[in-house]
Amino acid sequence: MKQKSKKINYSKWGYIFILPFFACFFIFSLIPLIDTIRYSFYEYFRSGLKEIGPNFIGMANYVSLLKSDMLKYAGNTLVLWLIGFVPQIVISLLLASWFVDARLKIRGQQFFKVVIYLPNLIMASAFAMLFFTLFSNKGPINSILLSLGITDNPIDFMGTVFGTRTLVGVMNFLMWFGNTTIMLMAAIMGISPDIFEASEIDGCNSMQRFFRITLPLIRPILAYTLITSIIGGLQMFDVPQILTNGQGSPDRTSMTLIMFLNNHLKSKNYGMAGALSVYLFIVSGILCFIVYRITNDDDPDGSKAASKKNKKMGRR
Amino acid sequence: MKKKIVSILLMAAIAASTLTGCGGSNSGSQTGDTAKVSNNAQTSGTANAGGDTQAEEGNVINIYSFNDELRTRITAVYPEIVETSEDGTTSTLKDGTIIRWIINPNQDGVYQDKLDEALNNQLTAAADDKVDIFAAELDYIVKYTDADIDAAMTLESLGINPDTDLADQFEFTKTVACDQNGVQRASTWQACPGVLVYRRDIAMEVFGTDDPVEIGKRTKDWETMKETAEALKANGYYTFSCYADTFRTYNNSMAEAWVAPGETVVRVDQKILDWVKDSKEWKDAGYFDPAVKGQWNSDWFTAMSSSSKVFAFLFPAWGIDTQVKPNWDGEEGAWAVTNAPLSYNWGGTFVLAAEYTDNPQHVKEIILALTADTDNLTKISKEYADFTNAKSVMQAAASDDSFASDFLGGQNPYTYFTPGADTIKMAPLSAYDQGCVELIQNAFGDYLQDQIDYDKAKENFETAIRERYPEITEIQWPE
Numbered sequence: 001m002k003q004k005s006k007k008i009n010y011s012k013w014g015y016i017f018i019l020p021f022f023a024c025f026f027i028f029s030l031i032p033l034i035d036t037i038r039y040s041f042y043e044y045f046r047s048g049l050k051e052i053g054p055n056f057i058g059m060a061n062y063v064s065l066l067k068s069d070m071l072k073y074a075g076n077t078l079v080l081w082l083i084g085f086v087p088q089i090v091i092s093l094l095l096a097s098w099f100v101d102a103r104l105k106i107r108g109q110q111f112f113k114v115v116i117y118l119p120n121l122i123m124a125s126a127f128a129m130l131f132f133t134l135f136s137n138k139g140p141i142n143s144i145l146l147s148l149g150i151t152d153n154p155i156d157f158m159g160t161v162f163g164t165r166t167l168v169g170v171m172n173f174l175m176w177f178g179n180t181t182i183m184l185m186a187a188i189m190g191i192s193p194d195i196f197e198a199s200e201i202d203g204c205n206s207m208q209r210f211f212r213i214t215l216p217l218i219r220p221i222l223a224y225t226l227i228t229s230i231i232g233g234l235q236m237f238d239v240p241q242i243l244t245n246g247q248g249s250p251d252r253t254s255m256t257l258i259m260f261l262n263n264h265l266k267s268k269n270y271g272m273a274g275a276l277s278v279y280l281f282i283v284s285g286i287l288c289f290i291v292y293r294i295t296n297d298d299d300p301d302g303s304k305a306a307s308k309k310n311k312k313m314g315r316r
Numbered sequence: 317m318k319k320k321i322v323s324i325l326l327m328a329a330i331a332a333s334t335l336t337g338c339g340g341s342n343s344g345s346q347t348g349d350t351a352k353v354s355n356n357a358q359t360s361g362t363a364n365a366g367g368d369t370q371a372e373e374g375n376v377i378n379i380y381s382f383n384d385e386l387r388t389r390i391t392a393v394y395p396e397i398v399e400t401s402e403d404g405t406t407s408t409l410k411d412g413t414i415i416r417w418i419i420n421p422n423q424d425g426v427y428q429d430k431l432d433e434a435l436n437n438q439l440t441a442a443a444d445d446k447v448d449i450f451a452a453e454l455d456y457i458v459k460y461t462d463a464d465i466d467a468a469m470t471l472e473s474l475g476i477n478p479d480t481d482l483a484d485q486f487e488f489t490k491t492v493a494c495d496q497n498g499v500q501r502a503s504t505w506q507a508c509p510g511v512l513v514y515r516r517d518i519a520m521e522v523f524g525t526d527d528p529v530e531i532g533k534r535t536k537d538w539e540t541m542k543e544t545a546e547a548l549k550a551n552g553y554y555t556f557s558c559y560a561d562t563f564r565t566y567n568n569s570m571a572e573a574w575v576a577p578g579e580t581v582v583r584v585d586q587k588i589l590d591w592v593k594d595s596k597e598w599k600d601a602g603y604f605d606p607a608v609k610g611q612w613n614s615d616w617f618t619a620m621s622s623s624s625k626v627f628a629f630l631f632p633a634w635g636i637d638t639q640v641k642p643n644w645d646g647e648e649g650a651w652a653v654t655n656a657p658l659s660y661n662w663g664g665t666f667v668l669a670a671e672y673t674d675n676p677q678h679v680k681e682i683i684l685a686l687t688a689d690t691d692n693l694t695k696i697s698k699e700y701a702d703f704t705n706a707k708s709v710m711q712a713a714a715s716d717d718s719f720a721s722d723f724l725g726g727q728n729p730y731t732y733f734t735p736g737a738d739t740i741k742m743a744p745l746s747a748y749d750q751g752c753v754e755l756i757q758n759a760f761g762d763y764l765q766d767q768i769d770y771d772k773a774k775e776n777f778e779t780a781i782r783e784r785y786p787e788i789t790e791i792q793w794p795e
Contacts, residue, residue, distance in 0.1 A: 045786045048459040048747045049432055049467055052787065069779065137607035138618045154607050159765050245613075246424065247758050250767040252776060263783040266425060272786065 040274030045267050053271065061275035069252070070260065070276070076248070077256040080240065081233030083169025088177045089225070095177075096184035097210055102193075116178035124175065128242035131171055132158075161253045164244060168254060171239050176232075180225055187221035188214055220294060227291035231284050237262070374443045374674030377415045377682075380434065380450035382427040385665060387417050389505060392699060393692035394685045396678075413678060428456065435467050438672050447670040448679050452502065454492065454664045455750040461502055461668070462747065463495040468668040471500045474680045478503075481688050484706045488742045493666055496577055502666040503687040506702045507710075508632035509736035510564065512656040513640055516649070516725060518627045522551045528727060532654040535628075538594070541657045545603040548627050557619040557626045558608040559595035559764050560757055565630060566591035567753060568660035573744035574752040580787050582752065584777075586794045592760050592770075599764055610761055622646035632662045633703035633733060641723055649725030653732050659739045703733045710734045748785060755780040 040061055044053035095116070099109055106112070119127070134141050135157040142154040157163040191214065199209055215222075237258035240248065246262070248255025257280060264273040381387065384404060391397055391407060397415070400407040407415040420427040434447045450468075452460050460467050471478050478490060478500045486507045493502035512535050516526035523534065534544040545555040556562060570585040598604055605626055608615045619626045620643035629640065640651060667686060669679045685692055693704035697713060701721060704710065713719045713730040720728040759777035762768045768776070778791045 046432075047785065047787050048462065049435065049465045133614055136613070137609070137615045139614070156607075156609075156765075159609065159767065161767075249758065250762045250765065251772065252779075260783075263780075264786075266784055267786055269786050 036270075036274045036277050038274075039270045040278050042271045042274075044271040045269040047267070057271075061271050062279075065272065065275055065279065070257070070279070072252075073248075073255050073257050073260045076253060077234060077236055080165055080168050080236060080254065080256060081172070081230065083165055084172030084176070085229055085233065087169075088173045088180055088229075089222075091173075092177050092180035092184055093215075095181045096188055097214060099181070100185055100188045101206075102196075113178075113182065116181055118178070119174045120176065120179050122175075124171075124238040125242050127171060127175065128239045131167055132243050135163075135167060158243065159250060161250060164240075164250065164254045168236075168240050168243060171243075172233075172236070176229070180229075183221065183225060184218065187218040191217045223294040224291055227287050227294075231287055234258075234280060234284060234287075372674075373413070373677055374446070374448075375413055376444040377413060377448045377675050377678055378418060378434075378444075378446065379415060380418050380420075380427075380431050380447055382420060382422040382451060382453070384417075384419060386451050386667070387419070389696055389700065389702075390415075390682060390686055393689070393695060394682055396681070409678075413675070422453070428459075435670065438467075438670060443674040446672055446674055448673040448675050449682065450668055450670055452666050452668055453750075454508075454661075454666070454745070455753065456747070457492065457502060457666050458745045458747040458749070461493065461495045463497055463499065466671055468501040469671050469673070469676075470495075471503065471669075471683075474669050474676060474683070476503075476680060476684060476688075481684065484690060484708055485687070486705055486707060486737055486740075488661065488740050489664065489705050492742050492745055502668045503683055504664050504666045505687045505693060505696060505705050506634070506664055507705050507737050507740075508634065508661050508664045509703060509733050509740055510630055510632045510635075510656050510660045510662050511653045511729070511732045511736060512628050513631050513636055513651055513653050514628035515626075516652050518548070518553055519652075522548055522553065522627075526652060528652050528654040528732070531652070532732075535654060535657055538657050545598070545601070549602055552625060554605040554626050555598075555603045556628060556630070557605050557616055557624075558610060559591075559599060559604060559761070560611045561630050562595065562598075563591055563753075563757060564662045565656065565658045565660045566594075568662070568743050569658065569741075570743040573746040573749075575746040575748045575788075577746070580789045582748065582781055582788055582791045584756070584791065584793050588756060589794060592763070595760075595764055609765065610757065617643045620644055622650075630656055630660075630662075633701060633729070634663065636721075636723070636729070637701040644723075648722050652724050652727050653729045655732055655736070659736045661740045661742060697730075701729075703730070703737065710737065748788075751781065751784045755784065 039054065041056060041058060042054035043057045043060070044055075046052065098104055099106060099113070122130075133139055136142075137154045137156060141157075142151075145151050146154065155163075157167060195213055195217075196209065199213055204212070235258055236256045240254045240256055241259055241262070244254055246259065248259055257276070261273050261276050261280075264276065379386065379390075387400075387404060391400055396409040396411070397407050398410055405417055407417070409415065418430075420430045431447070431450055434441070435450075438446055450460075459465075471482075476482070482490060482500075482503060485503070489504050489507050490500060493504065494500045514531060519526040519531055523531065525531070533540075535541055541555070548555050566587045570587050572583060572585060574585075575582055595604075599606075605619055605624070608619050608626075610616065617639075618624060620629065620640050622645050629635065631639065636651070636653070644650065667683055669676070669683065673679055687693075687705060690706050690709050693706040694709050694713075696702050697704045697709065697719065710730060711734060714728070714734040715731075717728055719730050720726050756777055759773045759780060762776070763770055763773035774793065781788055781791060
């Protein structure tokens with residue numbers, strides 16, 4: 001009897017301890033979230049100081065967004081993300097496998113780990129501002145190129161589609177490759193050394209070891225990195241915003257979805273911005289679902305899938 | 317039992333910390349309130365002791381502005397101010413009233429966002445938190461002088477008679493400060509006739525003279541200007557830094573507003589397309605510095621330095637003082653002003669009294685001291701090189717050498733400002749001006765950079781306008 005009541009007490013404390021989080025989440029996240037969805041069905045904006053709406057207009061915001069250039073901006077976002085992500089994952093994999101390789105014995109590992117992580121500590125907007133100044137027409141990069149005689153005229157980096165997109169990609173790469181490296185290192189270190197030793201005894205070379213052992217075994221983490229990076233990429237905003245002064249110039253080719261959203265918020269157009277947010281929410285939701293499935297089902301030591309299998313076996 | 321107490325304590329501590337985290341701003345403002353109350357007690361004491369008649373005046377004057385221009389001008393001329401705190405956020409008046417300077421930058425609409433928020437809460441805000449005075453730039457003043465919104469008090473209801481009290485002001489500054497019914501709701505201390513600011517050393521090298529009169533003959537209209545540009549190009553110099561520099565001269569001569577009152581149609585004026593056409597021609601001819609793309613960026617600022625090959629800029633008085641001067645790294649006296657190819661007006665900061673202010677008397681005094689008192693305006697002209705809004709003072713300044721500027725090599729710039737001011741005809745304004753001006757320059761900037769073709773630029777402008785102003789239904793282009 002006594003023991004039973006004690007048990008109940010413990011779980012009660014658990015709930016009480018997590019209560020502050022849920023209270024904050026409810027007030028500061030859930031209510032605004034529901035409000036956003038609600039307003040997406042309304043015409044609701046400000047013209048000067050006059051407020052127009054909210055008038056219920058059904059799905060009109062969603063329809064007019066589909067008719068607008070939204071898909072083009074989604075494409076821009078995808079391209080900008082790819083330019084950053086492809087080199088990021090390649091370099092990170094390479095660095096991670098080098099760093100954890102016991103035979104290479106790289107010195108000053110700790111130092112390099114800190115250095116590659118450093119760019120991530122700078123605020124994205126400050127980083128973008130730095131690049132903006134560095135690569136401006138009369139900036140230091142152009143001065144160096146001119147004085148070295150590499151070009152005769154200053155190169156207009158931010159005046160071309162290729163230049164702007166590359167700069168955004170490079171910045172995203174520099175900011176995030178350290179983070180990814182450290183995550184992948186943790187994943188590789190999680191692989192049992194026995195497997196590596198066994199492979200070496202069987203005469204595996206380092207290429208084979210990487211592609212046949214390391215890569216398959218860190219697949220869940222790789223998938224996780226991929227999906228979180230896509231979700232982060234969907235929300236890409238500060239770097240292109242600062243670099244192009246919020247214009248997505250040239251010709252709106254570096255305008256991301258969130259910059260598009262921000263343009264609507266300039267006129268406090270909560271209706272249209274809400275509808276766009278709902279679209280983004282759905283896409284991120286699908287991506288989250290995928291990552292959930294991957295991390296749960298493919299787990300080698302098996303939480304969900306393995307336990308299901310076990311149950312089935314047991315029944316048989 | 318002991319464990320239970322410990323865990324309760326822990327929980328309480330966590331809860332308390334999260335709650336303070338959430339309510340940080342709240343508690344902050346509370347302490348602020350108590351501070352204010354004690355202040356109130358003090359000030360009311362002094363007010364009573366002095367036998368002041370302004371019993372119903374509030375204790376805090378909130379002044380919203382987008383840079384410290386307004387603060388420096390008011391502190392310079394309003395005699396009631398005793399001292400200003402070191403960080404520049406508050407000033408104290410002789411009767412104990414406090415002025416709070418609330419400054420938010422113009423960039424990205426931050427200032428207007430904050431101001432709109434405050435004005436929308438004006439009715440419910442506590443007396444000491446009400447906006448009393450706010451500044452507005454010419455580009456968006458119409459938004460605030462709108463009679464239907466009633467955000468700004470009419471000058472008359474403040475007790476200022478525009479016809480007698482502001483008789484010395486330039487007519488166009490009074491016209492643009494009126495609402496749609498012709499009632500004046502704002503006042504300014506500056507007028508912004510534009511001139512051409514040029515480098516003396518380049519003029520000397522190319523034309524053999526740096527005399528403003530001689531150079532003025534070469535810049536008197538666009539046709540002559542083109543020949544001048546050709547001569548400059550032959551010597552390896554650029555006439556202007558970029559196409560955005562000339563924009564204001566065209567924009568200011570528009571015949572109709574971007575958006576007619578009560579309509580939701582943006583009409584692009586022929587003058588704007590002329591600007592696009594001429595800019596294209598000038599750019600292809602090599603009269604602009606190809607490295608500069610638009611204004612207010614580092615490349616543009618560098619174009620004002622001694623290493624630059626740019627001959628001239630089109631600026632009103634404030635541009636010389638706040639842009640050219642800080643960016644120039646050579647010796648003083650290297651610049652001079654002369655007449656621009658077209659007389660135009662660029663910008664101007666207007667002062668408005670917010671409706672429901674709790675300090676109407678102080679507000680009236682400040683506006684009068686800043687924008688109507690000729691002695692004060694003379695002082696502002698001398699100290700800050702503003703072209704001030706007083707016809708008589710400016711007329712006198714044009715021939716008074718004590719207004720000469722060292723930065724301009726001892727030249728008296730008012731000789732050129734003043735005649736410019738007399739001939740200004742303001743383009744009709746609309747509440748959409750800021751967005752239209754900004755977005756058309758961006759859209760056609762891409763075209764002028766050869767990134768997109770003409771029709772695509774038009775299309776981009778339409779898209780951007782519809783994003784910025786959802787109520788716009790149509791965009792019309794001239795035939």
